[in-house]
Amino acid sequence: MKQASTLFLKITLIVVGGSTLAFCIFAIPSISKGVGTEWPDLAYLKYPILIGGYLTAIPFFIALYQAFKLLTYIDKNTAFSEASVKALKYIKYCGIAMSVLYLAGMPILIQIADADDAPGAVGFGMLFAVAPLVVSVFAAVLQKLLQNAIDIKSENDLIV
């Protein structure tokens, strides 16, 4: 495997992770504060936004780390191993967890969209809820395929 392409993908993961971290540090606290000052009757949403925001970040970072690990396995030519199947399994669970958390957070978003008279916000929320689900279905398919490839490979190793 060419090292350069996996290195590039690893750097991409780090950039994505870094920008998400910056979003968590700078944006989420100010969103949570801003909702209280902008719409005083929605001030009780302050802490749900803060907690929900950080809670969804956890599976995201775990999935990112697992993807990083997967790229490391590809680098070391050990992609066809149980370890990478496990990494994909974690990514699948993380995607499901994120979808559930975003769906659970929809009532918060609907209230804000109501107050702001911006129905588009709900659409964006749904997009954010569905995207991790797509990722987890994709991870599930890849996991099955990889399991398949491993079975073929081990059969091969036994014969030779």
Add this chain to the structure above:
Amino acid sequence: MKRGSTIFLQAVIVLIGIVALAVMIRFPLTEGRAVNLDLFSIYSDPFIVYGYAASIPFFVALYQAFKLLGLIGQNRVFSLSSVKALRTIKYCAITQTILIVMAALYIRIFHAQDDDPAGFIAMCIVTTFISIVIATAAAVSEKLLQNAVSIKLENDLTV
């Protein structure tokens, strides 16, 4: 392979294609210059025509991904045709990158004096980056799949 999950992903791809097509058809009508123009002149603007031409690799790549999912569903993924699909996706992503960069450069150099194309350029940078990532990911998967296919071939020959 569970058939349900690949069909779900195929449905997502079809949905993405339809949404992209709808946006592409709708968008020129909402521009400011479309107010005093008839339908033909709206769509015959060279840059809009370029936009439609540049979307071809995107749709080709979507179709190839759809095909790949079909092969996965039929348990025929470890075959040369799926390697070929991934290779086509890689080339499509590379072509798309070049086409987007060309559009960005054109707008950057020839935009009107009182116009600020910062938003357009920012979108171009983001989409260029996404295309490069997709090209790299497709290249890595192609290599891996090639690997698996040759293992399987060896296997089939031995038995």
